[in-house]
Amino acid sequence: MNFFQSRKLNFNCFIFSMGLSIGFVFAFYSKNILAPIQISISSYIPMTSSPMLQPDAIHPTVQTRPFLLAQTISPPLLVESTPPNKVAFMFLTRGPIPLSQLWELFFKGHEGLFSIYVHAHPSYNDTIPQDSVFHGTRIASKPVRWAHISLIDAEKRLLTNALLDPLNQRFVLLSDSCIPLFNFTTIYNYLANSKLSNIHAYDEDKESGRGRYNPQMSPDITIKDWRKASQWFEVTRDLAIRIVDEQKYYNLFKKYCHHPCFNDEHYLPTMINILYGRMISNHTLTFVDWSKVGPHPRRFVQNEITENLLNSIRSGYGECVYYGNTTSICVLFARKFSPDTLKPLLALAPLLFGLSS
Ligand SMILES: *[C@@H]1O[C@H](CO)[C@@H](O)[C@H](O)[C@H]1NC(C)=O
Ligand SMILES: *[C@@H]1O[C@H](CO)[C@@H](O)[C@H](O)[C@H]1NC(C)=O
Ligand SMILES: *[C@@H]1O[C@H](CO)[C@@H](O)[C@H](O)[C@H]1NC(C)=O
Ligand SMILES: *[C@@H]1O[C@H](CO)[C@@H](O)[C@H](O)[C@H]1NC(C)=O
Secondary structure, eight states: OHHHHHHHHHHHHHHHHHHHHHHHHHHHSOHHHHHHHHHHHHHHSOOOOOTTOOGGGOOHHHHHHHHHHHHHSOSSOOOOOOOOSEEEEEEEOSSOOTTHHHHHHHHTTOTTSEEEEEEOOTTOOOOOOTTSTTTTOBOOOOOOOTTSHHHHHHHHHHHHHHHTSTTEEEEEEEETTOEESSOHHHHHHHHHTOOSBBOOOBOOOSTTTGGGOOGGGTTTSOTTTOOBOOSOOEEEHHHHHHHHHOOHHHHHHHHHOOTTOOHHHHHHHHHHHHHOGGGBOSOOSEEOOOOSOSSSOOOBOGGGOOHHHHHHHHHTTOOEEETTEEESOOOSEEOOBOGGGHHHHHHHHHHHTTOOO
């Protein structure tokens, strides 16, 4: 496969040239600038010797790149992204991905246009076959606790690993209960032509919104800055770099965001609202059903999976605006689907992925 060989070659050239330019940068930048950057790198790529790691992705000179870039790019502006070479699909899971067979169908035939990264619990043992698209996609991980800052660490770890591949231009965070709602081409094109990052950042004047604000965060974060969002974001490469690099608000959340504050629902929207509000569409691409009140959204089970359900999720928002044009595509992914939905979902895959026509 010439295509892959040339990409591999490009990547090797990239590593070599990064090595050169990092040496160059070292010669000119003071230690003050580099020191904190190196700390943030090591905290997102744990240097453990777990057998699941991909040590070839952990090359010290390559790791430094996103952070050096982050230091040299200009302050926040609306940055137009170029069409992506690849979309990074980042799965934050506990253990297995029960719906992986559906994802396999989704990815099939689109090699070269996507990358996959999986952050599972470090103690989880894989048995992923060699011919699976998920083979070798585990990244070095650390345990994650619900609502805790360790969730943000896991997200930053996924982004850091995905940033190591310069061809990744869009970064989607997914869970083990997510499904794609359209075929690869439709989703890829939607993201390729998006200029902004797709993450919501809303102000909720309730216990479940402003009620989680901790006044000890002021004056750096005021109640007016406080935002909420679902954890499942989609970001540009530019915003991904800034997220991985961000320390000030991260440290405030680490110190002051405790129950009933949820780090995963408030850190990114609040930080982005303060620093990079112009870089987001303020819209999420991942559907979830919160119509039943409670701490967790609705989880779809086997006997609920019908053509009607999938169609109603796809068109549930009516029409959305996509850079000036109206579109019926408002969301690209949906959750939460329990493991037993795999069979009916596979049966409906031709419909879902437009293969029957
Ligand atoms: C994973 O495998 C290792 C070595 O085979 C074993 O020691 C460990 O207990 C396993 N962990 C789990 C969670 O099954
Ligand atoms: C996003 O929209 C909400 C209203 O739905 C608004 O409160 C919030 O300020 C917006 N966020 C940004 C970053 O523009
Ligand atoms: C919007 O629609 C016009 C006319 O159909 C088309 O030329 C243009 O490419 C569309 N823009 C986007 C961002 O899809
Ligand atoms: C993907 O889905 C679209 C409709 O969303 C359909 O028009 C197109 O033919 C499908 N592409 C493939 C390769 O199946």
